[in-house]
Amino acid sequence: MDVAGLMTWDDLNTLLTTQRLQPPRMRLHRGGPPLHVDDYTESVTTRRHTVWRRLQPAELHARLADGASLVLDSVDEMHRPIARLAEDIERMLRTHVQANLYASWTGTEGFGVHWDDHDTLVVQLDGSKHWRLYGTTRPYPLYRDIAQPDQPPEEPVADLVLHAGDVLYVPRGFWHAVAADQGARSLHVTCGLRTHTPTDLVAWVCEQLLVHEVWRRDLPRLDSPAEQAEVLRVLRKLLAEQLDDPLMLARYTRAMDSLAPGRMVPSLPYVGPVPADGDLRVRLTTARAVLEVGDDAVTLSAAGSVFEFAPGAEVALRPLVDGKTVALATLAAAAGLDVTVVAGLVQELVTGQVAVVGSMP
Structure with a gap:
């Protein structure tokens, strides 16, 4: 993949310099939990008594040289080239994409062996990154789930190094560990894909069923078993009719697409009617x-x-x-x-x- 122009170290320096990136939007990790914010920022109180965190470059450099990884969440909201990448993926895969940026310099793992609750597309922007993939111990785990995955296997199923321009797909639930242990710094972006599960589909279908009075009524929790059974029969029939539609998934996808807010952008200086300017x-x-x-x-x-x-x-x-x-x-x-x-x-x-x-x- 051609990554030229997507994000450079100078671009990252500019974001860190010009944006008030309050943790956890920007944070450092080493071996799992985030470092304390006092390790690389100082508290500033303005004349209007608002408090913000000012980055201390020397302290930042020291933490990164000592093995910390820098994480910048939702970089697609701050950097247009990354936003275009995220939008291209959204247009193709029809789901929301959040892009996070990761920078590291050493063989210390920022998060240890872990798994994510969403599929991820990884794009290596600069340097190289060592990935160990261990597979899954609970297929398709969710953010809100009834059980957690078992511990990861001891041996990885894949051991590989990404170089600038390489792309890696990591399914949700795949245990993995990442480190810049190739003697080179690393800069990569992960594009996290929002999941769409049967739970999401049924929740959406239930909203469509609100046109029916019976779907809006209180549950007959204190009625007789026979009366409760009759209500359940009606609810089951209405739900089954919806799910029997062979175009149901297409309808759901169109509905989710039409509701996606995207990345809101103002049109300054054009606060009034859009002028009839052909060059606009x-x-x-x-x-x-x-x-x-x-x-x-x-x-x-x-x-x-x-x-x-x-x-x-x-x-x-x-x-x-x-x-x-x-x-x-x-x-x-x-x-x-x-x-x-x-x-x-x-x-x-x-x-x-x-x-x-x-x-x-």
Whole structure:
């Protein structure tokens, strides 16, 4: 994979310098638990009596040289190239992605042998990282589960080294240990994928069933066994009817896509109506918008909102749904519309918090 431009050490230095990254957003780990925040930051109280933590570079360097790993959560919210990577994965796999950044310098493991409750795609950005994968002792464990996995096997099932540009997939529940023990520093990003389980599906189906009065009633906990059995029969019938739909998983996926909020971005300085400026560029803030084309209208569902446009708007909306950043003039020309009309369409999307305009690349 070409990782050029995704994230550099200079980019990381800039984030650490310009952002107030309060723990646990930014933290250090060595062998498992996080280091105490006083080990590498100092407390600062402003004149307005707010308290924040100021990074101490010399102390940070000392902790990292002594084996700590630096972790920066949700770096996709702070660094546009990583956000684009996360959005591309979201568009392909149809689920939310959170990207965390990890930097380390020694053979000391930041977390020890552990497992994650979500699938992960690992992209090595710089240097090299030693991964030991031990397999799973409880298939598909969950964050909220009724049991924890047994202890990991003593011997790994895979022992490998990632170099810049390498990509590794780690299924949830796979015990693993990671260290930069190849004589080189390491910088990598992990893209965690939100799980979608039968529990999630049934919870969503139950919400759809709220249209039925019986699904909203109190449970007949104090009624006779016969009356309770009758209520359960009705509930079971309604639930079974929903699950018998062969398109149920497709409906669930479209619903989750249409609700995904994406990464909200303001459109400053354009706080009023979007100007009819052909050079102004627009993109969607969510990678999972759903575009449905009917005979009489085009419907865009995104970030929990639904927008309805005339059929001719499809040509202007399609590149945005595909993840492109496009100038208003380009959209207008493709759709055969005036730039003023396209600016009005885009204004609806900006107001609905599903699009952003500016001079973006």
